Amino acid sequence: MTDPTDARPAAPRPTDPLDARQAASRTTDPTDVHQAAAPTRDPLDVHQALAGVRYPESVSLHPDGDRVACVIDGVAHVVTLDGVLEAVGDCQGPVRWLPDGRLLRTPSPSELAVEGWRARVDGEIEDLIPGEDGTVLVRLADPGSDRDGSHLGLRVPDESDPFVLTPGGRLRRLAWFELGDDRPHEIVLPGLTVWDADWRDRRALAVTSEDETPAGYYRPRLDLVEDGEVRTLHRTSWQLSRPRLAPGGRTAVVVEGLSIVSGRVLRADLVTGEVAYLGELDDVTDLGWLDDQTLWFTGWSGTGVHGGVLDAADGRVLSRWTARGTLGGRDGQPSLSADRAGTVAAACWESPELPPEVAVAVLGEGEWRPVTALNAGLAGLAVHQEETTWTGRDGLPISGLLLTTPEHGDTTPEHGAGPRPLVVMVHGGPTWLWSSSFAPAESNQLAVPLAHAGAAVLLPNPRGSSGRGQDYARAVIGQAGEADLDDVLAGVDHLVATGVADPDRVAIMGLSYGGYLTAWAVTRTDRFRAAVVMSGVSDWLSFSTASNLAGGFDPLYHAGADPATAEGRERLAARSPVHHAAKAAKAATPTLILHGERDRTTPPGQAEQLYRAWSAAGVSTQLVLYPREGHELVEPAHRRDAAQRVIGWLTGGGVL
Structure with a gap:
């Protein structure tokens, strides 16, 4: 019998944006991460090349499983499983x-x-x-x-x-x-x-909230809408996503978890109204019905992904696979599309060695094989990635990804790599993660360029991160800036102790909550030679009234600290970098602040407050506001400018 995933990719695009001859001379076995490591290149050239990555979005498998639709650069395409790609027409959604x-x-x-x-x-x-x-x-x-x-x-x-x-x-x-x-x-x-929402037999199953702002997403309910009547099935203090109505109409499922939702599966009996967890499976981000008895699922597993098939009656996992890579999807969470027979799945797949491509797999096996070659010319930019583990202050194992470009992927002094500059990049969320991907996108996609600049780049997943279950994710609640920062600093200590990092050339940077932890770290330690705060929170007090999600985020992550009370204000101020500028002055870490002018998640006032507090305290700092931009930079000129400024800041600070 023919394996439907045994397809040959389309012919690669012939030109490496940086050096086609060099790419052609390299070994391309994607299973050998040592050979995949690229020689050092100018980080700005690498960043510019990565700006050309083409991401297949909204990947949808045909019901017969023989072709895949997706959106590439604002155009709908259909690709067959033997790699024939055809443009269909404009598609802006x-x-x-x-x-x-x-x-x-x-x-x-x-x-x-x-x-x-x-x-x-x-x-x-x-x-x-x-x-x-x-x-x-x-x-x-x-x-x-x-x-x-x-x-x-x-x-x-x-x-x-x-x-x-x-x-x-x-x-x-x-x-x-x-x-x-x-x-x-x-x-x-x-x-x-x-x-x-989901839709079946003219009934809608919806995740809703009374608050129309993103703060409401943190206080959701699950509603069934039938014949004009709205029936609330479930309310929760956690977050909900991916509601799914079962064939036959008796049951429904939804994922309940934290923040950008990765969590456990809830099953709702639409007749009795009973709602309960379906088995013990965790870190699910997407799922769907194969029939009224079984579900497919996918989600995070450590720094990779997992998926398989689940019994919808008792939650037994009928099959489960894990893979080292990332399945792209809505909101950046792993997602896939299954065929009518429940045998084949399609998704946007990438790994440390493979840029994003449309890929297919046997649903129950998860061996992803690309059927496009949209980004083949970028494969030579791959860097060595390895998962590294250390111990938190309380003995809890913490892990993350380490990116380097040594000659053979070695990171130990005896192989000639020696202690090198270290750049720590902290992810947002806080319930989010760094996953094994070709070029991690957060923080202006600078992880791979900085590795090409000769730095060791640490992408830590401290407590609060996804991929290790709900207990690990919830460990940051009420502890923002405490144990999670300790986990990050312990990772720095680990890399210094093992000879990977030069203790005198260490920098820290991050976006959103990662920007907050960066600014907060500057008030807690003098070990960093430079810091870069991108779209960060500097004052939880002003955030509580200015951000479009604060009314949901604050009660959750600050464990109910109420800015309307003196006690609540005191607790929020106690963990706000702007209220500890004197400590930042003592640490004297030069801090670059980058922010979008129209950001409503962490409004630009957060950046302005940090700039004023740091400059008044005598900390070397610079604020850059980008017009028309939101929480992350998207305009090519702005992304280039930010990359130049970050690399210049780290170079001027003596890190690179």
Whole structure:
């Protein structure tokens, strides 16, 4: 019998953006991480080359499992399993296969279309969920509504002048279409905004909140909408994602976890109303029904991913695989698409040796094989990645990724690599992680360029991170900036003690919560020669009223510290870098601050407060504000400028 994943990739693009001759002379066996290590290159050239990575988004497998749809650079494509790639048309949102095999796409942010039919909605389409009955559910966001932090901390574009906000006035909503009919049917959810949804037999299962801002995402509920009636199935102080209605209509599942949700599976009996965890499986980020008895799942596993098949009755794991790499998906979480028979899966797959590509696998085995070669010319930029483990102050094992470019992947002095500059890059969240990927994207995709500059780059996953279960993820609650920072500093000590890092040339940087830990570290230790704070929090007090997610984030991660009370304000200030500027002055760590002018997740006032506090205390600092940018930089000129400034700052600080 033919293995459907035994497909040959399309012919690679012939030119390495930096040096085609050098790439052609290299061994390309992706299983040999030592041979995959690239020689040192100019980090700015590497950063510029990585800016050309093409990411296949919204990967959707045809019901028959013989082709895959995806969106590449704003165009819908279909690729066969033997690597034939064909452009279909403009696509500014998701793309989905209908049960009858036709392709549904979004030609513009407010349009959906399939073979001669096109309809428009009043808002921006965030998701399309086809039904089995010739209908499609549309999840859309009103113009002017807040995006969450995973969507750059910006608003959905709205050109109204003046721009007016009223509570409950800018929502995420649901509507559905009969295919062929251009009139949408609104699903009325009074006073609720919708974060995620599923659709089956003209019933909607939705993750909702009363608060229309991203803060509401931290206080969600699970609602079933049927015949115009809304029934709440579950409320939680954790977060929910990926609601899924079962065939037959009796049960539903949803993932319950922390923040950008990685967690356990909840099963809801729609007849009795009983809701309970389904088995012990953890760190699930996506799942779907194969039939009314079984589910497929995927998610994080350490710094890699896992997936397989789950019994929907008792939660038994029927098959499970793990893989060293990353499955790209919505909100950056592992996601995949399965065929109708439940045998083949498709996803955007990348590994330390392989840039992102559309790939397929046997659903129960997880051996991912690329069927595109969108980024073949970048393979020569791969660096050596290894998982490294150390012990936290209390004895808890902590791990992370170490990126280097030694001649043969060696990181020990006896092999000639010697102690080298160390750059510690702290991830955001805090419930997020660094995963095994070709070029980790957070913090302006600088991890690989800095490794090419000759540094050892540590990507730590301290307590609070995903990939190690809910107990590990929740260990940061009420302890922000305490044990998690200790875990990061212990990782530095470990690399110094093992001869990997030069203790006199160590820098720290991070984005979002990672930016907070960076600024906080400057008030706690003088071991860093330079620091870079990107879109960071500097004052939890002002964050509690200015951020679009603070009303949810603060009660969760600060364990209920209430800024309306003197005790709450004291607790928030105690962990805010701006209130410890004198300690930063004593450490005297030069600090570069980068921030987007339109960031609503960590508003630019956070950067301005830090700059004023540090400069008033005599700390060497510089603030760079990027116009039009949100929580992360996206404009190519700004990304280049930020890379130049970071590398210049680390060089000037004596780290590189």
